[in-house]
Structure formats: structure tokens, C-alpha cells
Amino acid sequence: MRNALLIAGKDLRRRLRDRSAYIVGIIAPLGLAAIFSFVFNPLSNATFTATFGVVDNDGGQIARMFVDQVLGGLSGVTIVDVATEADARARVEADADPASNATNGLDAAFVIPAGFSDAVQGGAATTLEVIGSPANSTSAGVADAVARSFADEVSAVNLEIRTYVASGGSIGADTLAAAVAYPSPISVGDFAAGTRRLDTTTTMVVGMAVMFVFFVAQQGVLGLLEEGRDGTLDRLLVAPIGKWSILAGKAITAYVMGVASLTVLAVSTTLLLGAHWGDPVGVAILVLAVTFAAVGIMAVVSGFARTDEQANTYTAIVAIALAIFGGSFFPVSQVGGVVAMLSKFTPHAWFIQGLGDLASGRLTAIIPSTLVLLAIGLVAGVVAVLSLRRVVDR
Amino acid sequence: MRVLAIAGVNVRRMLRDRSSFFFVFVLPLVLVLMLGAVFGGATASRLGVVAPSTSLAGSLVAQIENEPSIEVIRYDSEKAMVLAVERGELEAGLEIPANFDEMSQDKVELGFVATNLQEQIELRSVVEEAVAGQNAVLRAAGFTVEQGVSTYDQALSNAQSERSKVEGIDVVTSSVGKPYSFTLGGQFDLGAQSQLVLFIFLTSLTASAALIESRTLGVSLRMLATPTPMRTILVGETLGRFGVAVVQGLFIILGTWIIFGVNWGNPVATGSLLVIFSLVSAGAAMVMGSVFRNVAQASGVGVLLGLGLGALGGCMVPLQVLELFAPTMYTVAHITPHAWALQAFAEIVQSQEGLVAILPNLGILLAYAVALLAIATWLLRRSLTRA
Numbered sequence: 001m002r003n004a005l006l007i008a009g010k011d012l013r014r015r016l017r018d019r020s021a022y023i024v025g026i027i028a029p030l031g032l033a034a035i036f037s038f039v040f041n042p043l044s045n046a047t048f049t050a051t052f053g054v055v056d057n058d059g060g061q062i063a064r065m066f067v068d069q070v071l072g073g074l075s076g077v078t079i080v081d082v083a084t085e086a087d088a089r090a091r092v093e094a095d096a097d098p099a100s101n102a103t104n105g106l107d108a109a110f111v112i113p114a115g116f117s118d119a120v121q122g123g124a125a126t127t128l129e130v131i132g133s134p135a136n137s138t139s140a141g142v143a144d145a146v147a148r149s150f151a152d153e154v155s156a157v158n159l160e161i162r163t164y165v166a167s168g169g170s171i172g173a174d175t176l177a178a179a180v181a182y183p184s185p186i187s188v189g190d191f192a193a194g195t196r197r198l199d200t201t202t203t204m205v206v207g208m209a210v211m212f213v214f215f216v217a218q219q220g221v222l223g224l225l226e227e228g229r230d231g232t233l234d235r236l237l238v239a240p241i242g243k244w245s246i247l248a249g250k251a252i253t254a255y256v257m258g259v260a261s262l263t264v265l266a267v268s269t270t271l272l273l274g275a276h277w278g279d280p281v282g283v284a285i286l287v288l289a290v291t292f293a294a295v296g297i298m299a300v301v302s303g304f305a306r307t308d309e310q311a312n313t314y315t316a317i318v319a320i321a322l323a324i325f326g327g328s329f330f331p332v333s334q335v336g337g338v339v340a341m342l343s344k345f346t347p348h349a350w351f352i353q354g355l356g357d358l359a360s361g362r363l364t365a366i367i368p369s370t371l372v373l374l375a376i377g378l379v380a381g382v383v384a385v386l387s388l389r390r391v392v393d394r
Numbered sequence: 395m396r397v398l399a400i401a402g403v404n405v406r407r408m409l410r411d412r413s414s415f416f417f418v419f420v421l422p423l424v425l426v427l428m429l430g431a432v433f434g435g436a437t438a439s440r441l442g443v444v445a446p447s448t449s450l451a452g453s454l455v456a457q458i459e460n461e462p463s464i465e466v467i468r469y470d471s472e473k474a475m476v477l478a479v480e481r482g483e484l485e486a487g488l489e490i491p492a493n494f495d496e497m498s499q500d501k502v503e504l505g506f507v508a509t510n511l512q513e514q515i516e517l518r519s520v521v522e523e524a525v526a527g528q529n530a531v532l533r534a535a536g537f538t539v540e541q542g543v544s545t546y547d548q549a550l551s552n553a554q555s556e557r558s559k560v561e562g563i564d565v566v567t568s569s570v571g572k573p574y575s576f577t578l579g580g581q582f583d584l585g586a587q588s589q590l591v592l593f594i595f596l597t598s599l600t601a602s603a604a605l606i607e608s609r610t611l612g613v614s615l616r617m618l619a620t621p622t623p624m625r626t627i628l629v630g631e632t633l634g635r636f637g638v639a640v641v642q643g644l645f646i647i648l649g650t651w652i653i654f655g656v657n658w659g660n661p662v663a664t665g666s667l668l669v670i671f672s673l674v675s676a677g678a679a680m681v682m683g684s685v686f687r688n689v690a691q692a693s694g695v696g697v698l699l700g701l702g703l704g705a706l707g708g709c710m711v712p713l714q715v716l717e718l719f720a721p722t723m724y725t726v727a728h729i730t731p732h733a734w735a736l737q738a739f740a741e742i743v744q745s746q747e748g749l750v751a752i753l754p755n756l757g758i759l760l761a762y763a764v765a766l767l768a769i770a771t772w773l774l775r776r777s778l779t780r781a
Contacts (some may be wrong), residue, residue: 020690029697035702039711089570096571125561145519147565152526155562156533163534163553169700184529187523189503189749196480288450293661317416
């Protein structure tokens with residue numbers, strides 16, 4: 001064990017003097033995460049505010065009720081009176097057109113036709129028009145939903161009166177008020193769910209960090225094959241050092257570099273980019289586990305290579321392929337289908353899921369991910385030791 | 395002639411290397427396939443549903459299932475469904491209580507859960523629309539009973555027969571403005587364009603390692619020792635990078651065209667764009683190859699710049715989306731040659747324009763190429779003659 005640490009210590013000192021370790025382990029993932037979060041962040045704006053226009057060609061009691069009570073009750077929505085339907089259309093279109101400089105744009109608009117209030121009160125058919133644009137699809141969706149729920153309410157009261165009359169009731173002075181006041185039996189309530197998803201910046205940061213930790217681990221693991229090429233491995237083998245100490249030394253080097261890279265990234269992205277990795281204890285456990293899996297996998301892959309150049313190639317291919325399918329670039333687990341199933345075979349997906357589960361606030365939530373990562377590392381490690389034995393058995 | 399020999403060596407070296415085979419040819423096509431599968435298809439929102447198999451609950455679920463924009467996925471337990479919503483594997487979840495049918499005469503609450511505002515608004519309105527249909531009938535029956543004129547069953551059957559006679563407000567939705575232009579075109583088109591631009595540039599940058607190898611192995615110096623002028627070596631090396639870029643570009647264009655049926659528009663326009671963008675990439679590769687001293691550094695920085703500039707330039711988030719949601723980023727994107735190339739592709743493919751329409755873009759790209767090659771020539775000349 002002492003010899004293994006000695007070898008690891010020497011390797012680590014050498015790697016730290018080489019600028020490429022910093023580029024691969026810190027600068028590249030940090031730079032990419034920063035760029036990605038700049039690009040993707042503006043797209044994940046989560047608060048809803050909108051300006052809706054109303055063209056009231058009716059002016060009656062029901063129309064006013066719709067505008068003041070229904071639309072007025074929407075939070076985050078500003079209501080603007082518009083004179084004509086043509087004007088409303090032009091303003092919705094202007095808002096959807098990025099080239100337009102119009103400042104009086106509307107996200108969506110309602111047109112209430114003349115005779116609307118009379119028709120509703122008399123139980124006759126009428127229309128309510130919603131003008132939206134594909135560019136403001138959320139606003140259009142809200143406007144449409146509001147109009148429909150108002151229409152549903154009107155129809156429901158209508159049906160109450162009709163059923164009452166059909167069942168032999170006679171309409172009195174307060175029947176309508178009672179019908180309006182009678183509650184709907186089925187209601188849709190919200191129940192709160194916590195979140196097991198990371199915010200956009202953190203998702204990008206974590207994805208890049210876990211992708212590059214494989215490249216960092218690769219550098220450490222490849223040290224063994226490089227020493228074989230340069231002939232220094234032979235010198236180690238004739239020294240009074242156990243073969244296992246040599247393998248262990250290289251594995252420790254890769255592991256320490258991987259953990260160091262992830263740790264620096266976790267701290268620096270939290271400070272510089274405002275990423276939220278979560279509870280430090282949970283993050284530490286997941287970092288230790290995922291690096292174990294990364295070293296194991298990179299060691300297995302280099303075990304299949306005959307030369308260090310081949311190993312370099314194979315490990316790079318595997319690292320990129322795992323990163324793509326594991327969700328470093330886009331959220332594959334949320335897409336479903338075959339790709340989501342394939343992602344379950346990558347440490348990346350489990351690491352990202354583990355951090356997502358950690359965001360639920362319970363430390364125990366990371367146990368499944370941690371166990372899977374450790375299992376991947378263990379299986380890969382055993383296979384790697386078996387296949388790399390021939391490198392030191394000579 | 396010697397120029398072509400130097401260029402030919404570079405192209406052959408890449409074609410024979412197994413790792414470059416993967417990164418140059420396999421990976422771009424795999425990504426086009428994945429992006430097409432992930433983002434290109436019509437995406438139905440997924441609503442998880444936990445419901446008893448009773449008649450009223452069943453008809454409610456059936457009504458939601460009829461909505462084409464929603465894919466209903468059944469769950470046995472509320473816990474599993476909520477977990478899926480929390481992880482983002484479902485856009486929203488709906489829980490219908492087990493005693494829904496009995497309770498519907500009186501009062502019953504469904505549980506709705508979503509973590510994203512957009513899904514919340516869209517899916518919730520579909521659920522409420524379905525609920526409203528049942529509510530109207532149940533409410534009419536309940537009201538009639540409360541007024542004391544009928545039994546519940548009688549009132550319910552009256553309500554059901556009266557329902558078709560109700561005339562109410564017809565909500566008419568109309569849409570103004572253009573649809574997103576990126577929704578036009580085939581499932582794989584946009585992914586293929588952005589991956590083409592991303593990979594030509596990325597491969598060129600990472601392949602600059604070959605130039606560094608030539609320098610560190612002394613190949614370049616040996617070439618200089620022969621009666622080969624500096625100019626020839628520079629042009630040859632540049633042509634080599636350029637050749638690699640064009641070969642890769644042609645492969646991606648033909649491959650995606652044959653396998654995924656990607657539309658590449660006017661061949662003359664696409665061809666000119668490919669050639670000029672390859673020249674830009676070759677120029678960037680020559681700059682990289684002259685600046686860095688070792689291969690590991692160059693490939694690390696190459697990946698960083700290749701992916702980073704690609705992301706900035708609209709290879710990961712379409713430019714049209716940036717234009718709508720992040721105007722500042724849209725402006726910043728035009729620092730990169732990627733954005734100009736992608737915009738030209740949009741003209742060629744989505745707007746079906748020819749060579750003339752993209753001439754301004756080609757001109758800007760050509761300016762990038764000239765500037766990069768000038769810098770590279772100066773740097774390489776300096777680094778080769780210094781030792």
C-alpha cells in the first residue's frame with residue numbers, strides 16, 4: 001500500500017505540473033458550462049406575465065362581468081381595452097414579431113361580440129373570440145383556457161335551469177342566483193410535488209463536469225500504458241514493488257484527479273455561475289461514487305487496448321458516447337423511449353438523477369443512485385484488474 | 395504538386411485513424427438521429443393518471459385520452475406518479491380518488507400536480523375541460539335535487555337528456571403571426587444542419603493536433619530542409635485541414651440525405667456554403683495548431699472552443715429560438731461563423747432560396763477565413779523558423 005501511494009504521489013505531482021490536466025479537468029468543463037448556461041438560461045424563464053387586450057363590442061352586464069371579474073382575477077395579467085378587432089389583431093401580431101418596434105403589443109386578445117350579454121342571459125348561442133399567436137403560445141393557451149372555463153360555467157348554469165324546469169320546477173325570482181351559487185361537485189385541486197430536477201444552469205454544469213471527469217480519469221489510467229511504452233514500467237517491475245501496488249497506484253492517481261476536478265468544479269460553479277449542486281454531504285458521496293465508476297470504466301476500456309494510443313482512442317470514444325446517452329448534453333431521461341432506457345446504463349444518468357433526488361431535500365434519496373454507481377465501479381474494476389494484469393505480468 | 399502531396403498525406407492520415415473514423419463519421423450521424431428522435435418529433439405532453447376503473451372515472455380518463463396533444467400514462471400508485479413528475483419524466487399527473495363515483499353526487503376533489511408552469515397551464519386546462527363536461531351534468535342534477543323537485547336519479551337522467559339542447563358560448567380561437575420557422579421542414583433537418591456546422595468546426599480544431607504532431611516530430615522542419623518553400627508547406631497543411639473538413643461535410647450531407655431523407659436544398663448553394671465554411675474551419679485549425687505546443691492541451695481547448703462556439707452560434711439552441719427569447723444572445727451569436735452559416739442554411743433549406751440569397755453570408759464567412767488564415771500563416775511561420 002505504501003508503494004501504491006508513493007507511485008500515486010509521484011504521478012499526481014507530474015500531472016499537476018502539466019497544464020493539460022487543468023484544461024481538461026477544470027477550464028474546459030467550466031468554460032462550456034458557462035457558455036451553455038448563458039445560451040440555455042434565458043429559455044427557462046418561469047414566471048408568467050402577459051398583457052391581454054379586450055374588444056368589448058357588447059358593453060352589457062355579462063361582458064363587464066367577464067372582463068372585471070374573470071380576467072381581472074388573473075394574476076400577472078394586465079387587461080387593456082382595445083377599440084376595434086383589427087387593432088387587436090395588429091397588436092397581437094406586432095408582439096409576436098421580433099422585428100417590430102411596437103411598444104403597445106398584446107400577448108393575446110378577446111373579442112366580445114355585440115349582443116353577447118343578452119344571448120347569455122337568454123340562453124341563446126353566442127361566440128367569444130380569442131386571438132393568439134404561435135410565438136406567444138403560453139399566453140394564447142391561458143387566454144383560451146380562461147374563455148373556455150367561462151363558457152363552461154355559463155353552459156353549466158344553463159343546464160341547471162333546463163334540468164330544473166324539465167324536472168317540473170318553476171323559475172322564481174332567486175332561481176338563477178341559486179343556480180349560479182350551486183357549487184360544482186368535482187374540483188381539480190393542486191397538490192404540491194417537490195422537485196427532483198436541477199435548474200438549467202446546474203444541469204449544464206453537472207453534465208459537463210461528469211463528462212470531463214471521465215477524461216480526467218482517462219489521463220490517470222493511461223499513465224500505466226504510457227509507462228509501458230516508455231520502458232519505465234519495466235523498471236518498476238524489477239523494483240521490490242508488488243504488481244498490485246503499481247495497478248493500485250495508477251488507480252489512486254486517476255481517482256484523486258477525478259475527485260479533485262469535480263470538487264473544484266462544484267465549488268467554482270457555485271461561486272461563479274450560481275449553480276445549486278445541493279447538500280454538500282450528498283454531493284460529496286455522489287462525487288466519490290461517480291469517480292469510482294469513471295475510473296473503473298476507463299480502466300476496463302484501456303484494458304482492451306494494445307497500445308497507449310489505442311487506449312486513448314477507445315477511452316475517448318466511450319467517454320463521449322456515455323456522455324451523450326447519459327444526458328450530459330440534453331435531458332435524455334425526460335424524453336422517454338429507448339434512449340431513456342439506454343441512459344440507465346451510464347454512470348452519467350445515475351449521477352444526474354442522484355443530484356436531482358438530492359434536490360428533494362432528503363439525503364437518503366441518493367442511496368439508489370449511489371449504490372448503482374458503486375456497483376458499476378466495482379464490476380468494471382474487477383474486469384479491469386483481470387484485463388490489465390497482462391500489462392504487469394511480463 | 396507538392397502542395398497536394400502534403401494535403402493528401404493529411405487527409406489519408408485522418409481517414410485511416412480509427413478514432414477519427416468514429417468522431418468524424420459515426421458520431422455526427424448518431425447525434426442527428428438522437429436529436430431527431432428527441433426534439434424533432436411531434437411531442438405529446440405526458441400526463442400520468444392514477445384512477446379507479448369505475449364508470450364515471452373511466453369516462454373522464456377516456457375523454458382526456460381523446461385529446462390528441464396528450465399522452466396518458468396509467469400509474470398504479472400516486473407515489474410512483476409523483477416521483478415521475480418530480481423527475482420530469484411526466485409533464486403532469488392527475489389523481490382521481492378511488493371513491494370518485496360515489497363522491498361525485500356530493501363533493502370530490504381531483505389531485506393535479508405539475509412542476510413546470512407551461513405544462514401546468516396547458517395540461518390543467520385539458521383536465522378541467524374534461525371535468526367541466528361531467529360537472530355540468532352532476533351540478534344540474536344536484537341543484538335540481540336541492541330545489542326539492544326531483545329524486546337524484548331522475549334529475550341526473552333529465553340533465554343528461556337536456557345537455558344536448560344547451561346553447562352557450564362558442565369559443566373561437568384565431569391565430570395571427572407566423573408560426574415558428576423551425577417547425578417547418580423534416581424531423582431531422584434542423585439537427586442535421588446544426589451538427590454539420592458543429593462537427594466540421596469541432597473536428598478541424600481537434601485535428602489541429604496533427605499539425606502539432608508534425609511540428610513536434612520535426613516533420614515540418616524536415617520539409618523546410620527540402621527545397622520546399624515555406625509558402626508551399628503552409629498552403630499544403632491548410633489544404634489538408636480543408637480537405638478533411640470537406641470530406642466530413644460531404645459525408646454528413648450525403649449520409650443524412652440517404653439515411654434520414656434530410657433536405658439540403660439547392661446543391662450549388664449548399665456546396666458553396668460547405669466549401670467556404672470548411673475554409674473557415676481550416677483557418678481556425680491552423681491558428682490552433684500554431685499556438686499550442688502539446689497535443690493534450692490543443693485537444694482540450696479544441697473541444698472547449700468547438701462545443702462552446704457551436705453552442706453560442708446556435709448549434710444547440712436554434713437561432714430562431716434565441717431571437718424570440720434571448721435577443722442579446724442572438725446578437726452575441728453572430729460573433730461566431732456558425733451563426734452565419736446556420737442562417738444561410740435556413741435560407742437555403744427552409745426558405746428554399748438559391749446561391750444569390752446567401753451571398754452576404756458567404757462574404758462574411760470568407761472574411762473570417764481570410765483573417766484566420768492570415769493570422770495562422772504569421773504564427774506558423776514564426777513558430778517554425780524560431781527553432
